[in-house]
Amino acid sequence: MASSASSDRSNPVALVTGASSGIGEALAPCFAAAGHDLVLVARSADKLQVLARQLADEHGIKAWVEPADLAQPGAAARLVATLRRKRRRVDVLVNNAGVLVQGPFVGMKRGEAGRMIDLNISGLTALLDELLPAMVARGSGRVLNVASIAAFQPVPTLATYAATKAYVLSLTESLAEELRGTGVTITALCPGITATGMLDQALDANPQVSRIPGFLIGDVNDVARQGFDACMKGEVICVPGVVNQAAMLASRSTPKWLLRRISGLLGRQVQ
Numbered sequence: 001m002a003s004s005a006s007s008d009r010s011n012p013v014a015l016v017t018g019a020s021s022g023i024g025e026a027l028a029p030c031f032a033a034a035g036h037d038l039v040l041v042a043r044s045a046d047k048l049q050v051l052a053r054q055l056a057d058e059h060g061i062k063a064w065v066e067p068a069d070l071a072q073p074g075a076a077a078r079l080v081a082t083l084r085r086k087r088r089r090v091d092v093l094v095n096n097a098g099v100l101v102q103g104p105f106v107g108m109k110r111g112e113a114g115r116m117i118d119l120n121i122s123g124l125t126a127l128l129d130e131l132l133p134a135m136v137a138r139g140s141g142r143v144l145n146v147a148s149i150a151a152f153q154p155v156p157t158l159a160t161y162a163a164t165k166a167y168v169l170s171l172t173e174s175l176a177e178e179l180r181g182t183g184v185t186i187t188a189l190c191p192g193i194t195a196t197g198m199l200d201q202a203l204d205a206n207p208q209v210s211r212i213p214g215f216l217i218g219d220v221n222d223v224a225r226q227g228f229d230a231c232m233k234g235e236v237i238c239v240p241g242v243v244n245q246a247a248m249l250a251s252r253s254t255p256k257w258l259l260r261r262i263s264g265l266l267g268r269q270v271q
Contacts, residue, residue, distance in 0.1 A: 011061060015039040015083075015090045017070060017127070018097030020047035022196035023146055023189075026224035027094055032059040034232070039088060041079065042097065043069050064088065070097050070123030071115060080130040092231070093131050095124045095168075096146040100161045113160040120164035125171070132175075132184070139183035144231040145172045149192040149244050152251040154263045165190075169237070176236045185234035189227035192244035194218045218244075 014031040018024035020042035028038055032055040040048045045067040052063035064086075068079045083090065098120045101112045124145065135141025148162070151169035155162035172188035179186055194217065223240045230238035239245045251259060 011035055011037045012091035013037045013039060013088055014092035014094060015041065015127075015131075016094040016096060017041045017123075018146075019051065020044045022096075023191065023194065023220055023224055023227070024094070024096035025051060026220045027096060027144075027228060028063075029055060029059075030224055030228035031092065031094075032061050032063070034228075035059075035061065036092065037061050038063040039066055039083065039090065040064070041066050041068050041070070043067060070127070071099075071119035073122075076123060076126035076130050080127070089134075090131050091135075091140070092142045092144070093127060094144045094146075094231075095127055096144075097123060098146065098164075100158070102161075103157055105159050108160075116160050116164055120161070121167050124168060128171075128175075132179075135184045136179070136182045141184040142231055142234070143172075143175075143184070143186040144227060145186065145188050146227070147172065147188045147190045149190050149239065149247060151188075151190055152248050153259050156264050173236060185231075187227070187231045187235055188237050189223070189230065190237060190239045190244070190248070191223045191227075192218055192239075192241055192247070194220050194223050196220050 012035070014028075014036040016024050016028050016031070016038060019028050019038075019040040024042070028040060028051060032038060038052070038055060038061065040052055040063060042048055045065060048065040048067065052065050055061065056063045066079055066082060068075050070076055070079075080090075099116050101108060101116060105113065128143065132141075132143070135143075145168050147168040148165040150158055150162035151165040153162070169188050169190065172186050175186050218241055226240040227238055239248050254262075
């Protein structure tokens with residue numbers, strides 16, 4: 001059943017944002033296979049309907065479609081109000097919706113940086129604001145925030161995007177401590193370069209991106225599975241891939257001034 005007037009409480013419900021493509025589209029089947037009903041959120045209703053029908057048929061779960069542009073002010077509040085009217089309690093929040101624009105900050109179109117902040121930071125935070133209090137009140141719940149390996153260091157030509165993901169990582173780590181003992185867990189999934197539409201967009205914007213070695217590009221389904229497993233275990237940080245884990249550890253142990261220089265040199269290679 002891809003759509004229904006109300007939800008029974010036989011299955012936990014996972015709300016997945018950005019579910020029409022990329023990591024969000026790969027995460028939805030992970031939760032469906034584990035017996036979660038789904039609320040699928042993205043701007044593209046048509047793509048969501050196809051995914052909802054597919055997952056409902058394959059896994060015998062319920063999947064509801066709620067189109068929304070979470071970059072818009074008040075969108076998260078309207079979405080949650082709709083779910084409450086339909087009596088759909090959210091047990092797992094997957095904050096995956098995000099946008100990436102590649103290129104030097106000064107060369108970006110006016111407003112592009114702001115749009116990244118609106119979705120990657122404001123939309124994500126607004127959903128936490130709407131849903132976390134109820135999770136804490138009932139003593140159960142899980143949150144999976146999709147950050148990025150870019151959260152661990154400055155990334156020239158991805159300056160705003162990396163900064164938004166650093167916010168997501170820092171917020172997640174802080175909330176993990178605030179939520180300790182409440183029965184609610186929160187996880188930051190920090191993938192490296194992953195074969196999704198975002199990578200295609202970066203390639204379209206800058207053909208030099210094609211110089212990235214193939215072994216550095218992660219499989220989207222592997223990334224989603226590792227993120228799902230980390231979320232269900234209540235791990236705070238998940239960095240898929242040995243190379244990415246090594247890069248994360250190196251970035252945390254390297255002096256800031258040196259990290260900036262290295263990032264700058266690498267960033268200029270793809271300008």
